[in-house]
Amino acid sequence: MNRFATITAAVFAATTFALPVHAQVSIKDPWVRATVSQQKATGAFMQITSTQDARLVEARSPVAGVVEVHEMTMEKDVMKMRAVPALDLPAGKAVELKPGGYHVMLMDLRQQMKAGDTVPLTLVVEGKDKKRSSVEVKATVKPLAAATPAKTDHQHKH
Numbered sequence: 001m002n003r004f005a006t007i008t009a010a011v012f013a014a015t016t017f018a019l020p021v022h023a024q025v026s027i028k029d030p031w032v033r034a035t036v037s038q039q040k041a042t043g044a045f046m047q048i049t050s051t052q053d054a055r056l057v058e059a060r061s062p063v064a065g066v067v068e069v070h071e072m073t074m075e076k077d078v079m080k081m082r083a084v085p086a087l088d089l090p091a092g093k094a095v096e097l098k099p100g101g102y103h104v105m106l107m108d109l110r111q112q113m114k115a116g117d118t119v120p121l122t123l124v125v126e127g128k129d130k131k132r133s134s135v136e137v138k139a140t141v142k143p144l145a146a147a148t149p150a151k152t153d154h155q156h157k158h
């Protein structure tokens with residue numbers, strides 16, 4: 001019991017104090033979009049703030065075979081996603097990963113993402129000195145409906 005409590009505390013501490021010497025990275029509101037059964041991919045979203053200039057260079061999760069940092073853009077009314085090699089985290093600026101923009105793409109899912117579940121993510125952040133640190137994140141799975149970005153035009157019934 002005590003031992004478990006200690007481990008839990010260590011995990012939470014890591015979320016904020018992963019880079020005590022170089023930069024501190026904090027993660028706000030991490031969440032994962034719920035999936036339906038057989039769905040093989042989904043996105044993880046959050047706000048990342050680093051105290052010093054850094055870059056998000058890698059993400060991992062035990063629930064997915066492949067994890068990439070993606071950027072979503074609109075090209076001629078078509079949503080396109082592409083993997084980015086790194087996401088800049090300018091000092092003191094909250095970088096938002098959200099539907100329709102940057103996201104952590106979870107692919108080759110090993111299980112269904114059910115609302116209310118907690119998904120562990122590991123973010124690898126590289127400082128200016130090229131030193132890498134990992135940040136442990138616990139993301140909450142949110143239901144599909146709530147997670148869908150507002151597109152009222154498309155949802156109106158005429």
Ligand SMILES: [Cu+2]
Nearest residue numbers: 070081103105
């Ligand atoms: Cu994607």
